[in-house]
Amino acid sequence: MRTGRPRSFDRDEALEAAIALFWRHGYEATSMAQLKEALGIGAPSIYAAFGDKRTLFLEALDRYLHTDGAFAARAVAEGPTARAGVERLLHEAAAAYTRPDRPPGCMLITAATNCSPQSADIQEHLRDVRAAGARALEAKFADAVQAGELPGDSDVHGLASYYEAVIQGMSARARDGATLDDLEGIARTAMRAWPTA
Amino acid sequence: MRTGRPRSFDRDEALEAAIALFWRHGYEATSMAQLKEALGIGAPSIYAAFGDKRTLFLEALDRYLHTDGAFAARAVAEGPTARAGVERLLHEAAAAYTRPDRPPGCMLITAATNCSPQSADIQEHLRDVRAAGARALEAKFADAVQAGELPGDSDVHGLASYYEAVIQGMSARARDGATLDDLEGIARTAMRAWPTA
DNA sequence: GTCATTCTATAACGATCGTTCGAGAAGTCT
DNA sequence: AGACTTCTCGAACGATCGTTATAGAATGAC
Structure with missing residues (x-):
């Protein structure tokens, strides 16, 4: 003891x-x-x-990424196809970003946007984590090309960049008071941009 | 004198x-x-x-909205069609958010995201200005329905919500270091979600 | 030249920032 | 019980926050 x-x-x-x-x-x-x-x-x-x-914040962020924020990596990783993964990613984000018992939006996206120079390292850390997520998404698209789900000439970087922007936009809209319905509409609309054979 | x-x-x-x-x-x-x-x-x-x-910030924001940030309202207002307006909005945003001689992203979107309770009024003010922009976009879509450019059963609110999210997402991506090419790719991809007859 | 006015520079204001010292309380161990 | 360890509480630390009082410099008016 x-x-x-x-x-x-x-x-x-x-x-x-x-x-x-x-x-x-x-x-x-x-x-x-x-x-x-x-x-x-x-x-x-x-x-x-x-x-x-600073240390408390980093631990808080780490916990967030393993709990409320964990859906994102899981959706991409577990999606049987890239399309299914992204679709699940967007719709789970819509729910996660508008939970009435939670602050709106995504902590990883919003918690260090306005930073003075002396906490620039925190800002960069979150940026790095976001970049890792974007790379995972891009890898999912590359796999989809390999598997024949997406055309061989697909712009996997551009697709990842687009859906990352949609996610960040959904978080921003949630912070502006967007509802679950609003965000699900955004998710549905964003899926219409999916590459056509 | x-x-x-x-x-x-x-x-x-x-x-x-x-x-x-x-x-x-x-x-x-x-x-x-x-x-x-x-x-x-x-x-x-x-x-x-x-x-x-506080007053200095509000004047700075006002000046921004009449200079570097003025393209948005202008693109929507001057677009001969809703589609042309949105297309111009997105591509001009791509350029405006990645100007090498300017901070990345949009001041209206990013300047008051992390706020303590005592500057919640500033945060709300920017939110209101953004909401006015979203309403203008929605009105443009409503006009397009009226003019027959868009189907009569179009979800004008959903469309405005989506493109507002794309704009905010582009700003976030720019702040994360996205290039002009990245943002133009996002703009092009986002246009693929345009409603099909 | 002198006055009135408006701006500038130094320095300080009280408040709050993140952080820590020091004394005492609440446990386990022998 | 007494020693030891760890945590809690109140108070205070120096630094920085936004803001302002004060004194002096630079102009136009008379």
């Missing part, structure tokens, strides 16, 4: 509360004062449990 | 410099210290010429 005074709060619950704040307001716009109040604990407890604000 | 000591800087140039900063870093993430350095003048001069940071 671990010695010493036991922690007075649930670490997971605190992390979830931090996710909600960072998700809604972003990294820099979320203050330690807000975090203290939302997590219901003092600043020293936060530092002891999570490290500084 | 106006009496008193004359202003030592060009007000328009200063405003342009402020636009560049707010555009790149956003409203809250841009500090007065940055503004002082970029405008090359002291804080009291900024306050005398523009008012407080």
Whole structure:
């Protein structure tokens, strides 16, 4: 058993509360004062449990990517075809970005858009993670070409770029108050751009 | 003639410099210290010429909407058909969002995404301006239905929502480093979703 | 030349930022 | 019980935030 005074709060619950704040307001716009109040604990407890604000944000993002944000990689990876994967990706995004019990949009996309120079590294980190997602999508399209699902002369980079833009656009629309129906409409319309044989 | 000591800087140039900063870093993430350095003048001069940071931002945004951001409303308004208007909108956005002498993306879309509660009004203001743009686009589609360009049962709201999402997605992609070619590819692909008779 | 006016520069304001020190509380271990 | 360890709480840290008071410089008016 671990010695010493036991922690007075649930670490997971605190992390979830931090996710909600960072998700809604972003990294820099979320203050330690807000975090203290939302997590219901003092600043020293936060530092002891999570490290500084930057480290807490990175852990919050990592948790997000394995929970609420995990649908994206899964949809692409598990889609039996590229088309099925993208279709599932878009429709699950529509639902995930408008859950009434969650902040709107995607944390990975929105949490570090307005950054001062001293948190440019955070901004770049999220950019890198997004870029990895776009590369996975592009690889899915390349596989589809290989498998004959898409024409041999398909612009796989252009397709990935387009659907990545649609995802980011859906997140932005959700943040502007778009409803689940709005986003599902966007998803359906975006699928009409699918390459025709 | 106006009496008193004359202003030592060009007000328009200063405003342009402020636009560049707010555009790149956003409203809250841009500090007065940055503004002082970029405008090359002291804080009291900024306050005398523009008012407080909030007022300066609103004037910067207004100027942006009449200059670099003016293409959008113009493309929709001047398009001889809805399709021509949207096509021009998307391609001009591709160029405007990747100008090498400008910050990437759209200031209206990105400048107030990460906001703390005390600047929620700024965030809402930009949201309202974006909503007005979306309504103009929807009206253009409604006109196109009236004129017979689009089928009578067209979902004009859905179409406007979709192309608004594409625009916001293009801005996000530009901020992630997408090139002019990338964005023009997105624009072309997005046009493939245009309703078929 | 002198006054009135308007801008500039320095420096400071109170508030808040993220972070940490120090004292005491709450456990386990021997 | 007492030693040891770990966490909590209140207070404070220096830095930076946006903003402004104050004093002096630069002009037009008389």
